[in-house]
Amino acid sequence: MIAPALHHKIKGSGPNVVLLHPVGLDLTFLAPVADELCRSFTVLSIDLRGHGQSPALPPAQSLSDYADDVHVLLHERTFAPAAVAGFSFGGMVAQHLALKYPRDVSALAICACSSTMKPENRVIAAERGAQAEREGMGAVLDATLDRWFTPEFRASRGSDAARDRLLSDNGAWAHAWRAMAAIDTSGRLGAIRVPTLCVAGELDKSSPPEIVAAIAERIAGARFAVISGAPHMLFIEQPKAVARVIGDFLAEL
Secondary structure, eight states: OOOOOOEEEEEOSEEEEEEEEEEEOOGGGHHHHHHHTTTTHHHHHHOOOOOOOOEEEEEEESSSHHHHHHHHHHHHHTTTTTEEEEEEEEHHHHHHHHOOOGGGEEEEEEOOOSOOOOHHHHHHHHHHHHHHHOOTTTHHHHHHHHHOHHOOOOOTTTTHHHHHHHTTTOOOHHHHHHHHOOOOOOOGGGGGSSOOEEEEEESSSSSHHHHHHHHHHTTTTOOOEEEOOTTTTTHSSHHHHHHHHHHOOOOTT
């Protein structure tokens, strides 16, 4: 499969850091974290395949396909090795990148995601994509925003940008959910040898702290941090706290 050219932005100076967004969103939602990190790092934010301004075709079939895309971009921009921070779907892609292309990755921040699923949860995940294909994004919107954000943030209309972005989805949502439903890196995480930080939101309904902690337990020397009061979209509700914990971790390396 030929990797599409991914839309991306680079800003800042210092050691290289890559940011990967969640399903259905794009690099614009990473901007507050990127703005904090670029004071000390060169930050590459990416629109994953089918998201934002990146081409949707050919459709990705697996998380490995998304990792392939990132690998190609890193080498096109002479940006590898880099520390890679991925959120939710982006965290799953980051795991695949580190396992398939270990020389691309100097450090990892795996945030708000899992490394495997129970069989019944795989069915649920795949159905989230299929329902959107059948009925449109409006059918999955409210349930998604409820899982992603705190009620207070939604009431303050802080989630409106994410809502609008999801409603403009061009099919990437369904492809990504099918890929996520097959996540199964858990048994291979021991092969990751780079410094790793696993970050969870205290109030995350989608990937609770114990799910993220399980990833840290399988990677030698990995650290685990919880952002107090943060939901699944921890980097949107608390960008400064997230940038601080990731930045402090990377600054020590």
